[in-house]
Each structure stands twice: as structure tokens, then as C-alpha cells.
Amino acid sequence: MTVSVTRTGAIARVTIDNPPVNAASHAVRSGLMKAVADCEADAAVTAVILHCAGRTFVAGADIREFDAPPQEPHLPDVIAAIEGASKPWIAVLHGTVLGGGLELAMGCHARVAAPGTRLGLPEVNLGLIPGAGGTVRLPRLVPADVALTMIAGGKPVPADAALASGLIDAVAGGDLLDAATALAGDVTPEPTLDRAVRAPQDRDAFDRQAATLVAKARGQVSVAEAVRAVERALDLPAAEALAAERAAFLDLKGHPQARALRYIFFAERGTLSDPRCKGATRPVEQVAVVGGGTMGSGIAAACLFAGLTVHLMERDAPAASAGSMRVAQILDGAVTRGRMTQGARDSLQMRFSASAAPADLAQADLVIEAVFEDRDAKTEVFAMLDAQTRADAILATNTSYLDVTALARTVADPSRVIGLHFFAPAHIMKLLEIVVPDGVADDVVATAAALSKRLGKTAVLAGVCDGFIANRVLTAYRQEADALIEGGASPYEVDAAMRGFGMPMGVFEMQDLSGLDIGWAARKRRAAAGVPGYRPAPISDALCEAGWFGRKTGRGWYRYDEGAAAPCPDVAALLARHRPDRPIDADRIMARILGAMQREGAAILDEGIAARASDIDVAMVAGFGFPRWRGGPMFLSDTP
Ligand code: 3HC
Ligand code: NAI
Numbered sequence: 001m002t003v004s005v006t007r008t009g010a011i012a013r014v015t016i017d018n019p020p021v022n023a024a025s026h027a028v029r030s031g032l033m034k035a036v037a038d039c040e041a042d043a044a045v046t047a048v049i050l051h052c053a054g055r056t057f058v059a060g061a062d063i064r065e066f067d068a069p070p071q072e073p074h075l076p077d078v079i080a081a082i083e084g085a086s087k088p089w090i091a092v093l094h095g096t097v098l099g100g101g102l103e104l105a106m107g108c109h110a111r112v113a114a115p116g117t118r119l120g121l122p123e124v125n126l127g128l129i130p131g132a133g134g135t136v137r138l139p140r141l142v143p144a145d146v147a148l149t150m151i152a153g154g155k156p157v158p159a160d161a162a163l164a165s166g167l168i169d170a171v172a173g174g175d176l177l178d179a180a181t182a183l184a185g186d187v188t189p190e191p192t193l194d195r196a197v198r199a200p201q202d203r204d205a206f207d208r209q210a211a212t213l214v215a216k217a218r219g220q221v222s223v224a225e226a227v228r229a230v231e232r233a234l235d236l237p238a239a240e241a242l243a244a245e246r247a248a249f250l251d252l253k254g255h256p257q258a259r260a261l262r263y264i265f266f267a268e269r270g271t272l273s274d275p276r277c278k279g280a281t282r283p284v285e286q287v288a289v290v291g292g293g294t295m296g297s298g299i300a301a302a303c304l305f306a307g308l309t310v311h312l313m314e315r316d317a318p319a320a321s322a323g324s325m326r327v328a329q330i331l332d333g334a335v336t337r338g339r340m341t342q343g344a345r346d347s348l349q350m351r352f353s354a355s356a357a358p359a360d361l362a363q364a365d366l367v368i369e370a371v372f373e374d375r376d377a378k379t380e381v382f383a384m385l386d387a388q389t390r391a392d393a394i395l396a397t398n399t400s401y402l403d404v405t406a407l408a409r410t411v412a413d414p415s416r417v418i419g420l421h422f423f424a425p426a427h428i429m430k431l432l433e434i435v436v437p438d439g440v441a442d443d444v445v446a447t448a449a450a451l452s453k454r455l456g457k458t459a460v461l462a463g464v465c466d467g468f469i470a471n472r473v474l475t476a477y478r479q480e481a482d483a484l485i486e487g488g489a490s491p492y493e494v495d496a497a498m499r500g501f502g503m504p505m506g507v508f509e510m511q512d513l514s515g516l517d518i519g520w521a522a523r524k525r526r527a528a529a530g531v532p533g534y535r536p537a538p539i540s541d542a543l544c545e546a547g548w549f550g551r552k553t554g555r556g557w558y559r560y561d562e563g564a565a566a567p568c569p570d571v572a573a574l575l576a577r578h579r580p581d582r583p584i585d586a587d588r589i590m591a592r593i594l595g596a597m598q599r600e601g602a603a604i605l606d607e608g609i610a611a612r613a614s615d616i617d618v619a620m621v622a623g624f625g626f627p628r629w630r631g632g633p634m635f636l637s638d639t640p
Contacts, residue, residue, distance in 0.1 A: 001017065001031070002016065002017060002018050002025075002027040002028055002031045003015070003016050003017075003027075003028060003030075003031025003032055003034070003035055004017070004031075005035050005038055005039065007042070007044065007045060008181075010044060010045060010046040010047065011045070011046070011047050011048070011049060011181055011184055012038075012039045012042065012045045012047070012048045012049070013048075013049045013051065013177065014032070014035045014039070014048055014049070014050045014051070015051060015052070015053055016028055016031070016032070016050075016051075016052045016053070016058060017052070017053040017054065019054050020054070020055070021055075021056055021058075021059035021060075021096070022052045022053075022054060022056060022057065022058045022059060022101070023058065023059060023060055023061065023062035023063070023064075023100075024058050024060065024061050024062060024075055024078075024100045024101065024104065025062040025065065026062075026065065026071050028058070028062075029073050029074070029075060029078050030073060032078045032081075032082070032104075033073045033077075033078055033081060035048075036078075036081045036082055036085055039085070039087060040085060040086060040087070045087060046087060046184070047087055047088045047089075047090065047184035047185075047187065048085070048087055048088070048089045048090070049089075049090050049092055049177060049180045049181065049184070050082075050089055050090065050091050050092065050104075050105075050108060051091075051092035051093075051094075051176070051177065051180075052094070052095075054095075055095050056094065056095025056096050056097075057091070057092075057093045057094055057095055057096070057097045057101050057105070057117075058097070058098075058100060058101030058104055058105075059095070059096050059097075059098045059099070059101050060098045060099030060100050060101055060122070060123075061075060061099055061100035061131070061132070063126065063262060063265065063266075066253055066258075066262060067262075070250075074132075075100050075103065075104070075131070075132040076131070076132045076133055076242070076246060078104070079103060079104055079106075079107035079132055079133055080107070080133075082104070082107045082108060083107040083108075083109075083191045083192060083193065084191065085189055086189060087189060088109040088110065088184065088187035088188060088189045089107075089108040089109055089110075089189070090108060090109065090110045090111070090112065090180045090183060090184060090187055091104070091105040091108040091110070091111045091112070092112055092113075092176045092177060092179075092180045093105060093111060093112065093113040093114065093117050093119070093159075093168070094113065094114040094116075094117050094176065095117065095118075096117075096118050096119075096120075096156065097113070097117060097118070097119040097120075098118075098119075098120050098121070098122055098156065099120075099121060099122060099123050099130065099134075100130075100131075100132050102119050102120065102121055102134065102138075103121075103130055103132040103133055103134040103137070104132075105119075106133070106134065106137040106138065106141060106167075106192055107133065107137070107192065109187050109188065109189050109190060109191075109192075110169045110183060110187040111167070111168040111169055111170075112168065112169060112170045112171075112172050112176060112179055112180045112183060113159045113162065113163075113168050113170070113171050113172075113176075114159070114171070114172065114173070114176055115159055115160075115171055115173055116158075116159065117158075117159040117162075117171075118156040118157065118158055118159070119156055119157055119159070119162045119167060119168070120150060120154070120155060120156025120157060121134045121135075121138065121150050121151050121154070122154045122155070122156065123151075123154070123222070123226075123249075124151070124152060124153075124154040124217075124220070124222040124223050124226050125154045125261065125265075125628075126222075126258060126261045126262060126265060127220070127221070127222045127252060127255055127257040127258030127259075127260070127261040127262070127629060128222055128249055128252045128253060128258055129151070129222060129225050129226045129229050129245065129248055129249055129252060130151065130226075130229075130245065130249070131245065131246055131249025131250070131253075132246075133193075133242055133245065134151065134245075135147075135151055135226070135229035135230055135232070135233050135241070135245050136193065136233045136238055136241045136242050136245060137192045137193060138150065138151060138167070138233075139197045139198055139230060139233050139234060140192055140193065140195040140196065140197055140198065140233075140238075141165075141166050141167050141192060141195070141198075142165040142166050142167050142198060143165065143166075143198045143200070144197065144198055144199055144200040144206060144230070144234055145200055145205075145206055145209060146165045147198075147230055147233075148206065148209060148210060148213070148227070148230050149209070149213075151226045151229070151230055152210065152213040152214075152223050152226040152227050152230065153213060159171045166198075169183070170183065193238045193242075197233060197234050199234055200234070210227045210230075210231075213227060214227060218499075218502050218504075218627065219502045219627070219629070220257060220502075220627075220628075220629045221252070221255065221257055221629075222252060222257065222258070222629075225248050225252060228248070229241075229244070229245050229248060232244050232245070233245075256639070257629040257630075259631075259639075260628070260629055260630055260631030260632075260635060260639075261628055261629055261631075263614070263617075263631050263635055264614075264617065264618065264621055264628050264631055264632065264635075267614035267615070267617055267618050267632075268458055268618050268622075270612075270614060271458070271459060271460045271461070271614075271615050271618055272449045272452075272459060272461070274445070274461055274611065276436075276442045276445040276446060276449075277445060277446055277449035277461070278446065278449075279442050279443060279446045280443050280446060281443060281446045281447040281450045282365065282392065282394060282443055282444070282447045283365060284308070284365045284366045284394070284447060284450075284451055284454075285308060285309055285365060286308070286309045286310075286311070286363050286364050286365050286366075287300075287303045287308045287309070287310050287311070287364060287365070287366050287367075287368065288310070288311045288312075288313060288360075288361045288364035288366070288367045288368070288389075289303070289310060289311070289312050289313070289367075289368050289370060290313045290314075290361075290367060290368070290369045290370065290371060290381055290385070291313075291314065291323075291369065291370040291371035291372075291381075292312045292313075292314050292319065292320065292322065292323020292324070292326060292327070292354065292370075293323070293326075293370065293371075294424055294425075295370040295398055295422060295424060295426055296312065296323060296368075296370035296371075296398075297312075297323055297326030297327045297330065298330065298422065298424065298425045298426030298427045298428075299368055299370055299398065299422055299426045299427075300312050300323075300327050300352070301327050301330040301331060301426070301427040302422070302426050302427040302455050302457075303455065304327070304331070304348045304351060304352055305334070305348070305427060305455075306454045306455045306456065307454075308351070308454075309351040309352075310351060310352050310353075311352075311353050311354065311355070311360055311361070311363075311364065312324065312327065312352070312353070312354040312355075313354070313355060313356065313357075313358070313360065313361060314354065314355075314356050315356060316356045317355075317356050319356070320354040320355055320356050321354070323354055324352075324354040327352060327354075328349070330425075330427055331345045331348055331349065332345070358384050358387075358388045359388065361385065361388045361389050362388060362389065362390065363390075364389060364390070364393050365390075365393055365394070366393065366394045366396060366447070366451070367385055367389055367393060367394070367395050367396065368396045368397075368398060368420055369381050369382070369385070369395070369396065369397045369398060369399075370398040373399060373400060373401065373402065375402055375407075378397060378399065378402060378407060379407065379410050382395065382397075382407060382410050382411050382417075383410065383411075385411070386410075386411040386412055391413065391416075392416070393416065394416055394417075394418065394444050394447060394448075395411065395416055395417045395418075396417070396418050396419065396420040396448070397417070397418075397419050397420070397435075398419075398420060398421060398422055399419065399421070400421065400467070400468075400471055401466050401467055401471065401522070401525075403464060404417070404418070404419040404435050404437040404464050405437035405438045405439070405464050407437075408437045408438075408439065408440070414437070414439050414440075415439055415440055415441040415444065416440075416441065416444055417437060417440065417444075418434065418435065418436065418437065418440050418444050418445065418448050419433070419434065419435025419436070419437065419462075419464075419468070420432060420433075420434060420435070420448060420451075421433035421434075421435055421462070421468055422457075423470070423623050424514075429622075429623065430456075430457055430458045430622040430623075431457065431458055431459075431460070431470060431618075431619060431622035431623035432452045432455070432457035432458070432459040432460075433459070433460055433461075433462045433468050433469060433470065433619065434448045434449065434452065434459050434460070434461050434462065435462050435463075435464060435468055436461055436462070436463060436464070437464050438464070445461075458618060458622040460610065460615040460618055460619050461610075461611060461615070462609055462610060462619075463607070463608055463609040463610075464609075465604075465607065465609050466526075466531055468609065469604055469609060469610050469615065469616055469619045470619040470620065470623040470624060472600060472604060472609075473597050473600050473601060473604070473616065473619070473620060473633070474624060475522075475600075476596045476597060476599065476600035477507065477593050477596045477597050477600075478507055478511070478519070479535045479537070479596065480592055480593055480595070480596035481494050481507040481508065481593065482535070482537040482539065482540060483535075483592075484584065484589060484592060484593075485539060485575065486538075486539060486578065486579060487579070487582060487584075488579055488580060488581055488582025488583070488584070489582065489583070489584045489589065490567075490572070490575070490581065490583070491506075491508040491557045491571070491575075492508075492567045493583065493584065493586070493589065494506055494507060494508060494589055494593075495507065495508050495509050496586065497586035497587075497589035497590050497593075498589075498590070498593065500586055500590075501586075501590050501627065501630075502627030502629065502630060503624075503625055503626065503627065504625040505625075507593075508556075508557040508558075509557070509558065509565065511540075511550060511556065511557065512550035512551050512556035512557050512558055512560075512565070513550065513551055514550070515549050515550050515551075515552055516540060516543055516544050516548065516549045516550050516556050516557075517544060517549045519537075519540060520540065520541065520544040523536065523537060523540075523541070538578065539574070539575065539578050542574055542578075543556060543557070543571070543574070546574075548571075555568060555570075557571055558571075594633055594636060594637075597620070597633035598633050598634065598636075598637040601613065601616045601633055601634050601637075604616060613634035613635075613638075614632070614634065614635070616632065616633070616634050617631060617632020617633065617634050617635050618632070620632050620633060
């Protein structure tokens with residue numbers, strides 16, 4: 001039974017059991033409607049406890065139903081029936097109480113949560129707004145500014161914050177059902193909708209907060225709609241606000257942005273469907289990272305945050321201590337930003353060590369190599385790893401471009417070698433490319449997939465080629481951007497078009513940030529190696545020859561006087577020496593850039609480097625900030 005009712009004395013227990021996340025599917029909604037009727041009809045029942053089996057309370061409406069016409073009973077009607085019941089309903093919450101799940105809980109007359117429960121209205125992340133009264137009930141339970149952050153920001157809050165704001169009535173350890181039963185006598189069936197809104201004390205500050213949320217969304221319409229819905233809840237009678245919320249929700253459900261966001265939601269969950277990701281894994285508790293520079297320190301921190309024990313190995317003692325400092329700075333940053341307490345940080349530090357002694361790698365279950373991007377340097381490190389590590393330890397490389405199969409063949413047992421390509425900064429960026437060389441053991445692939453989940457990464461499998469998936473697409477659209485400026489466009493027009501499209505920054509700003517010398521070195525390497533598709537970039541080369549490497553030298557495509565980026569007249573003069581200016585409109589720029597991404601994506605698929613187009617989209621969204629609400633370049637090529 002998806003929804004069952006049992007009775008102990010005068011208390012009815014309504015249990016939802018709809019794995020994996022108890023989504024409010026048609027069966028759940030129908031079951032709840034019947035449960036309300038049964039409890040109302042049973043004179044022996046004086047209070048009802050609503051809870052869920054399994055790992056979570058209802059995590060939202062069933063997203064899989066969104067592409068079909070809505071089926072009765074609708075969630076708002078189910079919630080209205082519960083709210084209007086003559087007996088108190090108490091929601092017992094655990095896991096992730098999200099979207100329609102939180103709306104259901106808010107329709108109940110009291111809420112008790114287990115410690116560790118997270119509660120939120122993440123609908124904006126699916127291109128929607130809450131559609132079952134969330135925008136109207138939440139500002140009646142919590143202050144308006146808190147409601148706005150939750151609804152238009154879409155981030156869940158922990159149970160203690162929910163208690164402090166008034167969203168829930170109690171946090172209870174131990175047996176939650178007993179705690180709810182104890183509370184039952186004190187709860188009256190007062191509808192949440194009958195409460196007054198908790199209007200903002202300073203409406204101007206509230207309006208500024210709303211404007212900031214909309215600006216940060218960079219064109220995502222659901223955020224602006226969510227703001228409007230909260231404003232309606234503050235300004236209109238509840239019934240009117242409810243009707244307007246539902247209409248906006250139904251409207252948004254069919255919007256191209258919502259379709260794109262649903263697509264990427266499921267695409268992210270489908271990237272590791274390869275059977276090799278699902279088999280037996282090797283235990284990983286002790287990780288060693290070789291090379292403690294930009295990437296190695298970030299990878300070490302990511303592993304520490306995930307609860308692993310980490311040893312960092314560097315070339316010599318001073319480099320080991322510099323690497324340790326970098327890791328310590330990342331941990332300190334987490335404390336400063338309020339992500340963890342000093343005590344938690346200190347306990348992570350206890351699981352960290354660093355040295356320059358190869359013998360210290362003997363206990364590692366997994367070694368991640370992150371030394372310079374140089375074939376000889378890496379080959380030397382792998383020879384050392386072959387000698388120093390356990391025969392069953394997994395050897396991973398973080399190389400960005402080198403041939404992982406060739407590297408694997410340099411050790412006695414190539415089946416234990418895999419690519420784990422993190423993105424900078426590795427403790428923050430979501431994307432992890434699991435690069436699968438020829439001959440790798442299945443349990444090594446499965447272990448990498450399990451590790452990616454433990455690290456909280458969005459992982460995609462990639463075949464071996466120059467640049468794997470994300471960097472390969474990046475190279476293609478960078479080359480197109482170079483072609484655009486060689487044809488007469490200005491780099492500032494190109495960047496503005498990309499930002500207007502929803503990218504966090506333009507391709508030239510990005511180059512200035514990471515350093516133009518990196519692309520210069522890559523071009524020289526490609527030219528020397530005769531990589532197919534290599535394209536020279538004389539204008540970029542000219543900037544590098546002038547020593548303009550971007551932010552770190554104070555100038556690149558832009559000038560950085562006092563930190564702020566400004567178009568540079570010297571760059572304009574340099575461009576003018578190469579070609580006449582020919583302005584080009586933003587749509588045409590984006591058509592060219594997207595076309596380059598899509599052509600490269602098609603080649604990546606043809607060569608079997610990615611298993612499915614949606615993996616390429618996930619890589620571009622998680623790795624390079626391609627706007628989620630546009631789905632990804634491959635999604636756009638299939639969408640009229
Ligand atoms: N509907 C349908 N399926 C869902 C779902 C949902 N709301 N939420 C999760 N699933 C599925 C996933 O697709 C996945 O399926 P799979 O095993 O076949 O790939 C499975 O449940 C497990 O999900 P995850 O792999 O994501 O498991 P996690 O434990 O990592 O995360 C979660 C669980 C935090 C609940 C996460 O899945 C999540 O954030 N889900 C979406 C929550 C959400 O956006 N809710 C709002 C929906 S819209 C709404 O409620 C509208 C309302 O206002 C009317
Ligand atoms: P980096 O130059 O910042 O760090 C490299 C570190 O390796 C240095 O600290 C150096 O002392 C150490 N090292 C060199 N030889 C060593 C040896 N034999 N034993 C132990 N340590 C040794 O380089 P970065 O940027 O961290 O790059 C490392 C790897 O990560 C490269 O393969 C690179 O392509 C890859 N990568 C880099 C990204 C970036 O944005 N920087 C992104 C993704 C991957």
C-alpha cells in the first residue's frame with residue numbers, strides 16, 4: 001500500500017511508502033485523500049500523525065508526472081482537505097522535506113522533525129514556483145524575508161533553522177512518532193492559511209533582497225515569478241494568492257526553461273548508469289594525493305571534507321609544507337564562511353598528513369596524482385607509485401589532456417589505473433570526469449563512481465582523448481571565439497553576448513582569469529604534436545608575446561586597474577593591426593559559439609568519448625557554468 005492508515009488508541013498513523021523519495025505521485029495523492037476521509041469518518045480517532053517510510057519524508061511532487069496533464073486529486077486539494085480536517089494532523093519529518101513535501105507538511109497543523117532533517121522549496125531549481133500553496137503558507141509561518149530566501153533562493157534549511165524561524169514546532173531525537181503522539185493533545189486543527197502573514201518589518205530592505213535574488217538568477221524566469229508569488233502572498237487575501245500561485249505554477253511547467261531544468265535534473269542522475277559503475281567496489285578510506293599545488297591541495301581538501309584520511313606527497317619537505325599550508329587555508333576558509341565549526345575543521349586536520357617520503361604511500365587505498373602536466377614527470381611518478389603502493393591500490397591521474405591509457409601501460413598492472421579529472425578549485429567545482437582507459441578493471445570504475453558520490457561531485461564517464469569531454473568542448477568554442485575576433489568582432493562584444501546568454505562570464509574574461517599563458521602553452525603543444533583540428537590563434541599569441549597573461553599580470557584582454565576589468569585600448573589597437581573591426585550582433589555570436597560546442601559534442605559522441613549527449617550537457621553545466629535553465633548545448637540542438 002502506497003498510503004496506509006493504522007490506529008493505536010485514539011491516534012491514527014498515516015504512512016506514505018513510495019520509494020525512493022516518497023514523491024507525491026498520483027497514488028500518494030489518492031491514498032492521502034482516502035486517508036483524510038477515513039480518519040474523519042472514524043469517531044475513535046482524535047488526532048492523526050502523518051509520516052513516511054524509508055529514508056525521507058515526501059521530497060516533492062513526482063517530477064516524472066510533469067510532462068503529462070495533471071491527474072486528480074491535485075496536491076493543493078489534498079493539502080486543503082488535510083488543513084480543513086476537524087482533527088489535528090501532525091507531520092513527522094525526516095530526511096529531505098522538499099517542494100510538495102514541505103507544502104504537505106505546512107498544510108498539517110503541527111510539524112515535528114528529526115535532527116538532520118532538511119526542509120526547502122527548491123521548485124525554482126526546476127524552473128517552477130511552489131504550486132500547492134507553499135508561497136502562501138510559508139510567509140504565514142516564518143518571517144517574510146526568510147520565506148523569500150527559501151522560495152526564490154531554492155536552498156533547503158536545516159531543522160534547527162526551521163525551528164528558529166517557526167516553520168516547525170519541535171526537533172525531537174529518539175522515537176519521533178512517540179514525540180508526535182505526546183504533542184497530539186496540545187494541537188488544535190487551526191488552518192495555517194488562517195494565520196496572518198509575517199510581513200517584512202522593512203519593505204524596502206525586502207524589495208532589495210528580492211532584486212538581488214532576481215539579478216543573481218541571470219535570466220531564470222522562475223526566480224522572478226517566485227518573488228512575485230511571495231509579494232502576492234503578502235499583499236493579497238490568501239485565496240487570491242493561492243489561485244494566482246497555482247496558475248503561475250501550471251504556466252511555468254510548460255515553459256522551455258522548466259523543460260530544460262527537468263532534463264538536466266534527470267541527466268545528472270543518469271550519468272553513472274554504465275553497468276561498470278554499479279558493480280563491486282574496492283574500499284577507499286585512505287587517499288594519497290601526489291602534488292600539492294593548485295589541484296592537489298583542492299583534491300586533498302575535497303577528500304577531507306568527505307571524511308577520508310588524506311596523505312599529501314610532494315617533491316621535497318618545503319614543497320610538502322607549502323602544500324599543507326594550501327590545504328589548511330582551504331579548511332580555514334570553510335570555517336570563515338560558516339561551512340563548518342573550528343572543532344570540525346580541527347578534526348579534519350587530524351586526518352591529514354604530508355611528507356616527501358614515497359614510503360608513506362604504502363597504506364593508501366587510492367592515490368591521485370596531480371603533478372605538473374608533463375608526460376615525463378607523470379611517468380616518473382607512476383614508476384614510483386608502482387614500486388611504493390599496495391598491488392590493489394587504485395592509481396588515478398588528474399591529467400587534463402594526457403593519454404591515460406598510455407600512462408596506465410607504464411605500470412605493471414594497468415588495470416588499476418584510471419583518470420579522475422577534477423576542475424579548479426577542486427573542493428568547490430561539481431564536475432568530475434572519470435576517464436576510463438583501455439583495460440581498466442570494472443571494480444576500479446565502480447570505485448571511482450562511488451567516490452564521486454562520496455565527494456558530492458557530479459561525475460561523467462569519459463573516454464581517452466585530448467581534453468576528454470569538457471575541455472574538448474571548451475577548446476572548440478574558444479577557437480570559435482578566436483575566429484570571431486579574427487573576423488572583426490571585439491572580445492568585449494563576445495563576452496557580453498555570452499553573459500547575456502546566461503554564462504557566468506565570457507570566454508575572454510575566463511581566459512584572463514585562468515591565465516592566457518595556459519592556452520598559449522596548450523597551442524604550442526598541440527602544434528608540435530600535430531593534434532587533429534589544431535587551430536592557430538595569432539591574436540591571442542600576440543597578447544602573450546607582449547606578456548599580457550590576464551589578471552595575474554594586470555592586463556590581458558582587459559585591463560585590471562585596481563582590480564576591476566575594463567576594455568583595453570591597447571588590445572583594440574592590436575586587434576586593428578590584425579583585421580578591420582566588423583561589429584556582429586549577440587544572437588549571431590551565440591549561434592556561432594553554440595554551433596562550435598554542438599559540432600564538437602557530436603564528434604565526442606561519434607568517437608564514443610561520451611556515452612550520451614546528456615553527459616556532455618551535464619559536463620558543460622557542472623564544469624563551465626553553462627546556464628542550467630538552457631539545458632546544455634546538446635539539449636539546445638535538439639530543441640526547436
Ligand atoms: N520526483 C520523481 N523522482 C524523484 C524525485 C521527484 N521529486 N526526487 C528524486 N527522484 C528520483 C531520482 O530521479 C532518482 O531516481 P533514480 O534512482 O531512478 O535515478 C531517485 O529519486 C533518487 O534521487 P537522487 O539520486 O537525487 O537521491 P539523493 O539521495 O542524492 O537526493 C533528493 C534525494 C534530495 C530528494 C533529490 O533527489 C532531490 O533534490 N529531488 C528533487 C526534489 C525537488 O525538486 N522537489 C520539488 C519537486 S517540484 C514540486 O514539488 C512541485 C510542487 O510545488 C507542486
Ligand atoms: P601546480 O603547478 O599548481 O602543482 C603541481 C604540484 O606538483 C607542485 O606543487 C609540484 O611541487 C608538485 N610536483 C611536481 N613533481 C612532483 C613529484 N615528482 N612528486 C610530488 N610532487 C610533485 O599544477 P596544477 O595546476 O595543480 O596541475 C596539476 C595537474 O592537474 C596537471 O596535470 C593539470 O593538467 C591538472 N589540472 C589542472 C587544472 C587547473 O586548472 N590548474 C584543472 C584540472 C586539472
